[in-house]
Amino acid sequence: MAEGTGAPEPNLMDMFDADSKDRLICRVCGSLVAGAGDYPKAHWDWHEASNGA
DSSP states (O other): OOOOOOOOOOOOOGGGOOOOEEEEETTTTTOEEEESSSHHHHHHHHHHSOOOO
């Protein structure tokens, strides 16, 4: 029986504050991120990368 590969990924939206326009503000680095599509996930991945902030 295979076990899980690690802890579940946290909710991405907890990492962002909402802007008045369809943008998100990263709580970690303060960057504006588009709220549509895969942009929040891509920004999260950047922080998780070895060269990310």
